[in-house]
Amino acid sequence: MTQTLRDLLIQRAARLQERPALTAPGWGTLSYAQLRNRVEGVALGLLAIESGPVVFSATGTAWDWAAEVAAAASGLAWDPAGQAVPPEIFGGSSFNDEVGRGPYHLREQVVQASTPFTSGLDHGEIMARLCRLNVQLGWDHATQVGLPLARLGEAPIRAALWSALYAGAHAELEPPSSGSLASPARWRKTVPPWDPSPFLGFWQS
Helix, strand or coil: CCCCCCHHHHHHHHCCCEEEEEEEHHHHHHHHHHHHHHHHHHHHHHHHCCCCCCCECCCCHHHHHHHHHHHHCCEEEEECCCEEEEEHHHHHCCCCCHHHHHHHHHHHHHHCCEEEECCCCEHHHHHHHHHHHHHHHCCCCCCCCEEEEECCHHHHHHHHHHHHHHHHCEEEEEEECCCCCCCHHHHHHCCCCCCCHCCCCCCCC
């Protein structure tokens, strides 16, 4: 049973391996298996450098989303007041650091539904909110949603990205006037305009 955000990442990747998960500038389209690998590469870097219990990233790139999911999978909290994720973790010398592999696997026993994550919410409460929101949205693995990259750090965008992961949907982080990004033709669909209204208040405790 999926009780934590860590479980969510692992189970979606196992179930939807080659389905498209995320399209972003500079990354192209990542499958769910590839997204898990990228997130876990960041997580290994975070745990290798023994980062503090609260971290944050605001680069304005898709690495911020990978870092947020990595923090959740590592049992770390996500907050603007936290330690900035070092840039070398984002595809550099500390990405996928083997020193962090043991600590990351040990976190499987540490990350629980009661583990705090962000905005005063723990993993279990966020999962419950994602479940309720998914019923409202009706998203599934056939859903494709376009999200403005320039607003990546805003609360509704973050809620929409977690909702896409929960649903097994395909999220596209779009620069201004980009249209569809570098997703393969077989996945390309008409993506509805971004509507933040379902996600307003998601993070309020």
